[in-house]
Amino acid sequence: MKSDLLDSIMFTVGLLAVLRSKSHNGATIGVMVTASHNPEADNGVKLVEPLGEMLDQAWEEYAITLANCETHQQLQAALDDIIKKCKINMDAPANIVVARDTRPSGEALVASLKDGVKALNGKITDYGLQTTPQLHYVTRCINTANTPNAYGEPTTDGYHKKLADAFKKIVSGKPRLSPLLVDCANGIGAVALKELCQHLGEDLAVTSSNTDINGKGVLNFECGADYVKIGQKAPRGTSLSPNQRACSLDGDADRIMVIVSNLAGVFRLLDGDKIATLAAGFIMSKIKEANVTHADKSPLRVGLVQTAYANGSSTDYVKNKLQVPTVFTPTGVKHLHHEAAHFDVGVYFEANGHGTVLFSDAAVTAFKNAEGKNEAEKKAIETLRALSDLINQTVGDALSDMLMVEAILVCTQQSFKQWDSAYTDLPSRQEKVKVASRAAFVPIKADTELVEPKGLQEKINAQVAKFKKGRCFVRPSGTEDVVRVYAEAETKEETETLTYAVCGIVFDSFGGVGERPSKFKKVDAAGNII
Structure with a gap:
């Protein structure tokens, strides 16, 4: 909502984050202050579970209750009720990490959040400006440190190094593609992309547009992933030459849209459906090449999760051409993520470009233990291991997904046009x-x-x-x-x-209100369009 109405909401989120951490016996909870693809005047907040997932759905109701308390007495009663229902030990420690995108309102809202955390004696660490996926990554790294499933170094530099090192392993020795133009939506993605490129060096040729993080009113304005998806046109300030390869991030860099222009300069969009089919097909082929199985020789289960918004052609292509099992969930990343976790390798993307790939512990173990009987199998195993590091499994991540797409296209030596030609979207x-x-x-x-x-x-x-x-x-x-x-x-x-x-x-x-739009067709009682 409008950022100037969010102070009290941020305070209650601070309270809730402390309770959630205590319910996990002091595990670190992440808080991200962002409104993603929304206009700059808006802001919002997301809570992150210890392993980088989104907040447990049962706790969404608690968030709503706290946000709507109108008096101190109501707030205290609501807190007492949550503590009782969840049997929370209030003597347990509470650890919170917070980050924000580049919105001007972010710093003041973080201050309100900190007041809520401190009111219940929680400890909070401010990571400053970060992308949403970076905050999810840091949260998981902190909570898995010194365990067999340690996810990485809990710093921004650790994030960039992990992605860059994995990308370099996959593309090593292969011809590179033409330079990639990245529309950064005038958001935090511009900062993250610059830092990532320092780690990538010459392994990925990148130019960028819409990188003004200090300009007033420019965040997501006629640019970014959501704009190009809905408008079906190139972002403002981005000149696409014939056969230009490009992509658009959104304001907090958790969505990506891939763009290509043909010889005539005509705009084409490769959305989340195209990314999902590319990833599912490549991973399935590498698992077959590597001859990787579970310890009991049973095959790894690869699956694709879609919503009703997935284009029908993509579903048909995955089921019948790639022969990858496909399941559907209600709209919302939380539903997709949960369903993807049922596979050994679960690929999920919404058509809007928000998605990732999940690797089960069993799949990662299989990759680590596999040895390969020949060079082809060994190389496929190395690629699978690197992919599990390259892909941010905590949440949809525009930069990680960008590198995943580039790595797959380098490995297969495909152009954007060849990738796009796998199937044709229905209008x-x-x-x-x-x-x-x-x-x-x-x-x-x-x-x-x-x-x-x-x-x-x-x-x-x-x-x-x-x-x-x-x-x-x-x-x-x-x-x-x-x-x-x-x-x-x-x-x-x-x-x-x-x-x-x-x-x-x-x-x-069925209950339409307001002035009837003239473009809506009238239908008679027999179902005929008038």
Whole structure:
């Protein structure tokens, strides 16, 4: 929300972070002050679990309760209730680490957070300006130090060195690709990219744009991953020459979009679906080449996790061409991350470019113990070991994902154009419809169908049936009284017709509010578009 309304929220998050740390017997909890791809005037906060995951879902309710307390008495009562329900030992230590992105409001909000931590006698360490993935990385490193699963050195320099060293191992001895242009969204990613490049040296040729971290109002303004994904156009201040290879980070560098222009300078976007299929296919091939198995000779399970927003062509390609098992979850990285952890190697990406790859302890052990019977197997094993270090497994990480993509393309000597040609996305469209209450819309089957309101799903199905390769779903927003309508079909024109027909049905018959948008199609009682 608007940053000037967040002081009290930050204070209560400080209180909650202390309780969460105490509930883990003093394990370090991370707090990241950022609003990711939102405009500069906004800000927000994320809590990070000891191993770098997002906050346990049960504790989200506690965060909401504390944030909405209106008096000191209510706040004290809410704290007492959490302590009792979770059986928290208040004599246990509490350790917090905090970082922020480049928003001007960040420093003052961190001060409010520190007040909350200190109010419950917690210890807090301020890591200053960092990307969101760096804070997740540091949190996991601290909590795994001096254990068999130590994740790395808990510093920014340690983060860059780990990624750079792994990248160099994978691309060693192979011809490099053309220079990569990186749109940094005028955010903290500009700082992190510069530091990372110092460790990479000549192993990756990079130029950058939108690196003004001090300019007023420029953060995410007409640039960054979210802008290029939604607008389907190149970021402001970024000149794309023919066949230019480029990518866009978002404001806190946890999302990435890959961009390529053809000989005519026409813009093409390779989103999270394309990144996921590239990663899943490459890792699956390397596991086969390495002949790596569990100790009992059972095969490693590789899987891809998607949401309903994944393009239908990507799902078909993964299932039928790559033959990688694919599962669906409701929208939200927390759902994807949880499901990916069920595989030995779980790949997950949202279409918006937020995602990563998870390697189970068993998979990492298999890589470490494998020896290889010939040079080809040995090289594949080395690549898998390096990939498990190169990929930030705690959370989606734009810089780590950027290096992963580059490493795979170097290994396979693919251009962006060759990568993109693996499959062709179906045309898709997404629209919002304002409604009286989003609570009236109840999704099931990983957000792909509605069980409420009665009759709507049948009407959606009737429209979808009219179009070859048609697909459409309606899901409520998690934050405002709107529903999101997503549709695919064989052509752009059919996709728009399907989208706006369903939008019209929702608006006219299921609680639309405000002025009716003229682009929404009217549908008669028989289901025909008027």
